[in-house]
Amino acid sequence: MAMLEEKTLDDVVVILTSAGKGTRNFPINLYSPTSMIPKGLLRVLGTPPSELQIRQLMGWLKNFFIITQYLENDDMLSNRFGDGLGRFGVNINYSSPLEDLLNNGSGESLLRNILEQKYGGHSLVLANDNLYETDWPEVVRFHKEKGAVITVMATLMGARETIGDYGLLQVDERGRVVRITEKPKNEAELVKTLGIDDPARLGDIQVRVNTAGYVIDNPAFKDLAREDWVREKMKKESGEFDMAGGLIKGCVERGIPVYATLIDNWGDLGTNVKFLATVERALGREYPSIDSLLSKRGYHHLKNNVWVHPETYLATRNGNPSLKELIETKAVEIGPNVFIGRNVEIGKGAKIRYSSVEKRGYIGEEANISHSVIFPTCRIGKRARIDRSILGLRVVVNSSPENPTVIESSYLGPVVVPAGIHIINSPGVYPGCEFGPDRVIKDRVLLPSNAAVMRVVDSYTRREA
Known part of the structure; x- marks a missing residue:
């Protein structure tokens, strides 16, 4: 990893999100017919991804905040990690159960919790059911140098792999996001989105997709909550206000600076098919942080x-x-x-x-x-x-x-x-x-x-x- 100034990460808090019911991983994440295990605690080569994220970052960052929703997420994650001091040497805090009841999508939840916690500086936000490999200080420095309100951690993917699963990020030569496209429903829609005339070319095209990892300028992010369009979207009656297709897309459309930076590797564990594929990639040594942890554990x-x-x-x-x-x-x-x-x-x-x-x-x-x-x-x-x-x-x-x-x-x-x-x-x-x-x-x-x-x-x- 690049040797960067220590101050690069001085003002950064880590936010891990665990707010889903885990239904896309049923039944492998069930304890019984009526209770589930948070996706962030499903083991990948011996270690849950949420724990791996803490271990990846604890050498640089000391303040962690976990946003949860639903009893199992809150109870199991807080029981496993506690306050973080004894096990990891970091401070871990959790969203309030009262706040969790108000959760109305990932965008709304992030805005509300960052406001509630009165965070200054910047936040590094990770979905705790994903695997990430990157140079963390470099990602934060990119974000700060660009003056971004939000920086999206992106990965490259074969165009056909996005169908039905992933939205597309289009960026300019500086890395600024200029367009976000919803998940293409079929090949014809993907061809139209990419502006190509021959579907056979899809096999040769790679596109940027959102990994649900972000760096956020907290003061600028909190200012968004005062804008009329955001205040309206945050209301329960407006429906779910998610991060990618709601908040970030709205920012891009209004000229608010959103950037994207490519990370080294990413693993999606959000469905059983993807979970199995990601574990096979981990077995093939595609995630150095997992190999390093296994070596340290003997x-x-x-x-x-x-x-x-x-x-x-x-x-x-x-x-x-x-x-x-x-x-x-x-x-x-x-x-x-x-x-x-x-x-x-x-x-x-x-x-x-x-x-x-x-x-x-x-x-x-x-x-x-x-x-x-x-x-x-x-x-x-x-x-x-x-x-x-x-x-x-x-x-x-x-x-x-x-x-x-x-x-x-x-x-x-x-x-x-x-x-x-x-x-x-x-x-x-x-x-x-x-x-x-x-x-x-x-x-x-x-x-x-x-x-x-x-x-x-x-x-x-x-x-x-």
Whole structure:
């Protein structure tokens, strides 16, 4: 990283945003049919992205503020990070629950909280369910030198990748944003937006997109709240006032200085498809901050790009050989591009490729896992095959040599899968669902049964009594 003047970051506070219900990551982020885990706490190679962001910045910045909405976001994030002093050596404060009730979109929430906290200087704003790699001081210096009210942290992306998902940023030669285009709905709309005559050219075009990371001039930002158009948009009855398509777009249209700067890398974890793709990129060592953290924590980095927690690598249980011995004797096949967390047990004959297996899991003998993410405390039975899937917390996959279970291109919450089941292309297998007599579940969502939901409600009622 560039060696810049220390004063570059002297007046900067970090704001992390966690204000969604996480529905686009259902069911992998569910504890039960009625409670979710904040997206910022879903682990990527052993570390939640919100924690990674704090660790990336704590060497330069000491004041953090987390904007939350909904009980799970507020409760789980504040329980994990506390005041930040003991664990990170930083100060972490949280938005008021009363303020959170007023949340009316990301733009409205940022304006209101920066006003409420009376922040001067500048804010570095990050969505806590994204991965960011950049030279942080350089981003802030760019923002200050340009005299921007808002600087958007942008990334380059193939034009076709934006369809249905990302709006486009158009900038001039100085990096000033001159136009923001809504997410193109289809290829024809994208071609029109880019002003090209041949759709075949789309494969060669890269465009700038917003990563939901910003640097904000706080005094100038607060002045926006006094403008009539902003005051009107902030009203509940005006509908959701988001940051990208609402506040920033309005600023650009009115000539208020908004700039964009490219960052080194970015990972979107906001849907299950994107989560899986981003983890695969992390396994491919595209995020140096993750590699650095794993090295600091003493993970063994083996050939074929395999990261293994030291306790998992060296532990022997019940007289069984350690994972180190199993790898050295070729009794298991691990790699390429694999992460294995703490206290994971792996049986003989298991094969794991291009996958992340988080802490306290069990992988049975001759199980085959590829291009998948296995969350903490999962149990995978003998000869099970998991391919291009995500298994949420504490998924149990029963399987045996006689009745092997197969899970392909599917996303599971905390469930117990019967032996011999084939789950193929399921957008969601929810906790509390009931597996019927069908042995093949294809292109279907399994929702929680009413009985399962009532059991959860009843358990809470009994607990309160």
